[in-house]
Amino acid sequence: MLTMNDIIRDGHPTLRNVAKEVPLPPSIEDIQILESLLEYVINSQNPEVAEKYGLRPGIGLAAPQINVAKRMIAVHLHDEKGVLHSYALFNPKIKSHSVEKTYILAGEGCLSVDEAIPGYVPRYSRITVQGTSIDGSEVKLRLKGMLAIVFQHEIDHLNGIMFYDHINQNDPFKPIEDAVPIDR
Known part of the structure; x- marks a missing residue:
């Protein structure tokens, strides 16, 4: 089981590298890694398990964050209607996105970044993501709002991009033109 000790911190070189595609069909080892990413995110949201194992709550995790430079992400969260979205994907790609941001x-946080970094992180309002699930099936997701933000955050990790790279360094809270804020 992954713990906070398995998550590398900001400044580690793996977080700035572009992760490699996972050869498909995935190896047993790659399947186990992807399952462990999803297990961490699920466990981190369970207060008893999180306290017992010292897990910081998260809603997404990418393989580079556990020092595995491969294109794998896990996302587990409820949308604004309370519907659970739980995904573990190999080689996720954003196929299309909205113009609207x-x-x-409240800004974004990251399990690999220990301090709060204030500022607005502009993201696309709607995206279409394609990837491969643990069972090997092709997945195409049309996402909006918080779900779209989380997927963009995790896919950024696969490209060596940290959330704070998107923050306006001169004016972190400068309003983002034509963007819809999410209060969460």
């Missing part, structure tokens, strides 16, 4: 009013 969005951002979280």
